[in-house]
Amino acid sequence: xxxxxxxxxxxxxxxxxxxxxxxxxxxxxxxxxxxxxxxxxxxxxxxxxxxxxxxxxxxxxxxxxxxxxxxxxxxxxxxxxxxxxxxxxxxxxxxxxxxxxxxxxxxxxxxxxxxxxxxxxxxxxxxxxxxxxxxxxxxxxxxxxxxxxxxxxxxxxxxxxxxxxxxxxxxxxxxxxxxxxxxxxxxxxxxxxxxxxxxxxxxxxxxxxxxxxxxxxxxxxxxxxxxxxxxxxxxxxxxxxxxxxxxxxxxxxxxxxxxxxxxxxxxxxxxxxxxxxxxxxxx
Amino acid sequence: xxxxxxxxxxxxxxxxxxxxxxxxxxxxxxxxxxxxxxxxxxxxxxxxxxxxxxxxxxxxxxxxxxxxxxxxxxxxxxxxxxxxxxxxxxxxxxxxxxxxxxxxxxxxxxxxxxxxxxxxxxxxxxxxxxxxxxxxxxxxxxxxxxxxxxxxxxxxxxxxxxxxxxxxxxxxxxxxxxxxxxxxxxxxxxxxxxxxxxxxxxxxxxxxxxxxxxxxxxxxxxxxxxxxxxxxxxxxxxxxxxxxxxxxxxxxxxxxxxxxxxxxxx
Numbered sequence: 001x002x003x004x005x006x007x008x009x010x011x012x013x014x015x016x017x018x019x020x021x022x023x024x025x026x027x028x029x030x031x032x033x034x035x036x037x038x039x040x041x042x043x044x045x046x047x048x049x050x051x052x053x054x055x056x057x058x059x060x061x062x063x064x065x066x067x068x069x070x071x072x073x074x075x076x077x078x079x080x081x082x083x084x085x086x087x088x089x090x091x092x093x094x095x096x097x098x099x100x101x102x103x104x105x106x107x108x109x110x111x112x113x114x115x116x117x118x119x120x121x122x123x124x125x126x127x128x129x130x131x132x133x134x135x136x137x138x139x140x141x142x143x144x145x146x147x148x149x150x151x152x153x154x155x156x157x158x159x160x161x162x163x164x165x166x167x168x169x170x171x172x173x174x175x176x177x178x179x180x181x182x183x184x185x186x187x188x189x190x191x192x193x194x195x196x197x198x199x200x201x202x203x204x205x206x207x208x209x210x211x212x213x214x215x216x217x218x219x220x221x222x223x224x225x226x227x228x229x230x231x232x233x234x235x236x237x238x239x240x241x242x243x244x245x246x247x248x249x250x251x252x253x254x255x256x257x258x259x260x261x262x263x264x265x266x267x268x269x270x271x272x273x274x275x276x277x278x279x280x281x282x283x
Numbered sequence: 284x285x286x287x288x289x290x291x292x293x294x295x296x297x298x299x300x301x302x303x304x305x306x307x308x309x310x311x312x313x314x315x316x317x318x319x320x321x322x323x324x325x326x327x328x329x330x331x332x333x334x335x336x337x338x339x340x341x342x343x344x345x346x347x348x349x350x351x352x353x354x355x356x357x358x359x360x361x362x363x364x365x366x367x368x369x370x371x372x373x374x375x376x377x378x379x380x381x382x383x384x385x386x387x388x389x390x391x392x393x394x395x396x397x398x399x400x401x402x403x404x405x406x407x408x409x410x411x412x413x414x415x416x417x418x419x420x421x422x423x424x425x426x427x428x429x430x431x432x433x434x435x436x437x438x439x440x441x442x443x444x445x446x447x448x449x450x451x452x453x454x455x456x457x458x459x460x461x462x463x464x465x466x467x468x469x470x471x472x473x474x475x476x477x478x479x480x481x482x483x484x485x486x487x488x489x490x491x492x493x494x495x496x497x498x499x500x501x502x503x504x505x506x507x508x509x510x511x512x513x514x515x516x517x518x519x520x521x522x523x524x525x526x527x528x529x530x531x532x533x534x535x536x537x538x539x540x541x542x543x544x545x546x547x548x549x
Contacts, residue, residue: 011457012376016384019369019428023387027425030402031394037405090298097294108536113305115479115532117486119505120521124308127315127323127513134311137324166305223395225489230509240397247493253405260398
């Protein structure tokens with residue numbers, strides 16, 4: 001019996017209101033203020049309340065912004081594809097080939113990096129991938145290299161993978177482990193090859209979870225500034241680096257707000273489209 | 284699915300490589316922190332405590348550690364309290380706008396930190412509160428509430444729904460039942476939520492960087508050193524940071540997982 005009473009007693013409200021008040025005041029409040037801020041004026045390095053569209057027209061009419069916009073979109077899209085493909089075989093292994101206990105331990109270990117300093121991990125990659133770093137020293141033993149890996153798209157992707165891979169494997173493993181194994185057996189018994197089984201039975205059955213994992217990868221890498229800055233060299237900058245540059249130098253918070261709102265709108269469109277596709281009924 | 288030995292081993296090795304990739308930077312940071320070379324490579328240089336000594340004789344690092352600990356403790360306590368109330372509300376009540384309530388509770392992690400940082404900076408500056416330690420605590424609490432709520436909600440799922448009504452029937456008021464039934468039952472998850480949220484706050488750098496002003500936290504110090512140059516001090520500071528946050532996360536997980544394996548009814 002779950003007592004779902006819709007009462008408004010003092011007791012009920014005492015538990016309901018703290019979250020509404022705190023997140024309303026310090027999460028929704030700032031986001032709404034940011035929209036207002038995008039119409040403000042900056043005079044002598046001070047922000048003044050105003051209602052003018054100058055920040056919008058100036059930002060959106062610059063080619064520099066759109067270069068950065070499509071670069072960020074492209075990098076995040078690439079990160080989604082790479083992360084999804086890299087994670088998938090490992091997720092299959094964890095979902096189908098190991099005991100429940102081993103899977104629980106694997107998830108246990110995958111959760112750890114998600115809550116540990118991303119910044120320090122990126123610094124470690126900086127050292128590992130450097131021109132004289134561990135990887136190139138390893139290559140030189142075989143007489144190849146050195147390869148430039150820092151300040152390239154490759155470096156950025158390593159950073160995005162560091163950020164997204166643990167979460168992608170966790171989410172994919174959960175969705176794969178939940179599919180009905182008998183359907184996979186049936187396909188196999190009917191003579192369906194292994195690869196064909198994966199693409200015509202396993203992937204469609206786990207579609208929702210796989211897409212949710214991909215959406216998280218997109219959101220994480222679209223908004224991240226550390227990987228493109230410290231491993232990718234930041235030339236040209238991504239949108240999040242642009243926000244930092246614009247707001248930290250010259251106090252141009254209103255223009256940074258324009259960039260931020262464009263980012264949120266883009267992520268909303270991508271996420272809603274993907275989720276809509278994920279939950280669409282199969283024919 | 285039956286498969287031959289080659290495929291099985293290939294998959295095993297592949298998965299092992301994935302795990303190595305994920306943990307390589309963490310392990311490398313530990314190894315490099317004891318390595319004498321300024322630009323570590325293989326073969327490694329000699330063993331040294333030098334970077335730890337340098338880092339810990341820096342008074343900036345110590346004052347940052349103080350700010351970080353203060354912020355992590357305060358926001359963990361606040362976020363766990365708020366997360367508990369939200370989880371309990373979701374567990375027990377149905378009301379108009381409950382979907383919106385849940386969206387509000389779980390949304391913060393989906394907003395990129397840089398954007399949330401900019402918005403918070405602007406918002407707090409109207410109240411003249413930017414650049415203070417309390418502004419970092421406020422923002423970190425917002426980010427931590429969803430994690431606290433999720434952990435405590437998982438535990439509430441395991442609570443027999445008749446437990447609370449039973450206490451009421453025996454004459455307990457709602458507040459008494461909360462104190463002597465719900466809180467004891469969810470205690471492991473409350474401790475887990477405290478650990479997890481402290482870890483989130485302890486590692487967060489973007490929002491702290493934007494709103495902290497002169498009150499830098501440890502990750503902000505790391506960010507500033509990182510922007511300067513390759514400096515192995517970061518490995519020393521980073522290794523300590525790793526030990527702290529990994530311990531917190533592992534304690535949280537053991538508390539959550541230990542209870543899931545053997546459900547009990549108090």
